[in-house]
Amino acid sequence: MAYRSVFDAGVITSEFDKAGISPHFIPCIWKWVARNPSCEWTDIPSLPSAAYLVLNSKFKPLTSTLHSRVDSSDQVTTKLLIKLQNEAFVESVIMTYDTRLGKYCGKPRPGGLRSTLCISSQVGCKMGCKFCATGSMGFKSNLSSGEIVEQLVHASHISSIRNVVFMGMGEPLNNYTAVVEAIRVMTSSPFQLSPRRITVSTVGITHAISKLHNDLPGVNLAVSLHAPVQDIRCQIMPAARAFPLEKLMDTLQVYQKNSKQKIFIEYIMLNEVNDEEQHAHLLGKLLETFDVVVNLIPFNPIGSISQFRSSSDVKVSNFQKVLRGTYNIRTTVRKQMGQDISGACGQLVVNLPNKRSSVNAELLTDIEDLRL
Structure with missing residues (x-):
């Protein structure tokens, strides 16, 4: 039989309820497993006898295993290849930042190292974005909530x-x-x-965005916009046909009114596709009534998605100047981490690890800084 992850919260809560076991034991179990992922159920002290019976019959501490890890040449990015119980694989990426580098508001940054985990929610993807390697896999399956949480458990031991x-x-x-x-x-x-x-990133699933703030108050929303007009979005993001730009922007207006939170706009820079000055002005006009941070993302070529080319640094800089100078929109340029291990934005596609040519991976502006 297929066991469930103990981090599948709904399932373990239901099973404990049916067995008459108090749910207050569940966080204790999670804490033990998070610290000791290879434990046996009998290792966990002070549980009711009925709890051991339920755990042994229905659950595993972890249903996934860390198949391999690959570190970038500068040691700031680590890509994890995680094998699921059904033999499928997903990838997660740990990005480490030194908050003491550079300045913020003219002052030295406090603190030290901190890590961000880029996490997967599905095996493959059905959105089919033409600039994204994951889309070339097609959609395989959804992850359970426990399989999603287990990525955090694996990463936390690194x-x-x-x-x-x-x-x-x-x-x-x-x-x-x-x-x-x-x-x-x-x-x-x-x-x-x-x-x-x-932060939850989406290509713009409008009906789900409408529910997000009520279900997850305080969580950040990032929208993969990538073009300022519908026809270009449809060319590079086939799913955009189902979520027209006008409807998406109306949905985001309501979301921001209710949440009172910044929205992060992801915009991949594709040479001669969406990176001209006219596109910057169209994007600025589209977003000028919003409280947003626009994140300009260099295109990362990989595998079969070679019909696109990266925008030049000059084009990216000019694009940013238009958004900032004309429309007063906060705009950052993402400096990529993990290109040499195919761990950068848009490069996640399941391959067994191999040697790749070394490319210097530069520090990336952290999502935590963008909120300020």
């Missing part, structure tokens, strides 16, 4: 995770129930992540 971004494999809002449940586990004991340090 680095202390401060932020989580759902920007890995899959469209998170197409696996809405499991993602919501997983985030609720991550923000509860023993993980205790702040909702403000969790």
Whole structure:
């Protein structure tokens, strides 16, 4: 039989309820497993005898295993290949930042190292974005909430995770129930992540965006916009046909009115596709009534998605100047981490590890800084 992950919150709560076991034991179990992922159930002290029976018959501490890890040449990015119980694989990426580098508001940054985990919500993806390697896999399956949380468990044994971004494999809002449940586990004991340090990225699933703030108050929303007009979006993001730009922007207006939170706009820079000055002005006009941070993302070529080319640094800089100077929109340029291990934005596609040419991976602006 297929066992469930003990981090599948809904399932273990239901099973404990049917057995007459108090749910207050569940965080204790999660804490023990998070610290000791290879434990046996009998290792956990002070549980009711009925709890051991339920755990042994229905659950595994972890249903996934860390198949391999690959570190970038500069040691700031680590890609994890995680094998699921059904033999499928997903990838997660740990990105480490030194908050003492550079200045913020003219003052030295406090603190030290902190890590962000880029997490997957599906095996593959059905959105089919033409610039994204994950889309070339097609859609395989949804992850359970427990399988999503287990990525955090695996990563936490490599680095202390401060932020989580759902920007890995899959469209998170197409696996809405499991993602919501997983985030609720991550923000509860023993993980205790702040909702403000969790970001969910979407291509624009409007009906799910409408529910997100009520279900996950405080969690950040990032929208993969990538073009300022509908026809270009449809060319590079086939799913945009189902979520027209006008409807998406109306949905975001309501979301921001209700949440009172910044929205992060992801915009991949594709040479001679969406990176001209006219596109910058169209984007500025589209967003000028919103409270947003626009994140310009260099295109990362990989495998079969070679019909696109990266925008030049000059084009990216000019694009940023238009958004900032003309429309007063806060705009950052993402400096990539993990290109040499195919762990950068848009590069996640399941391959067994191999040697790749070394490319210097530069520090990336952390999502935590963008909120300020």
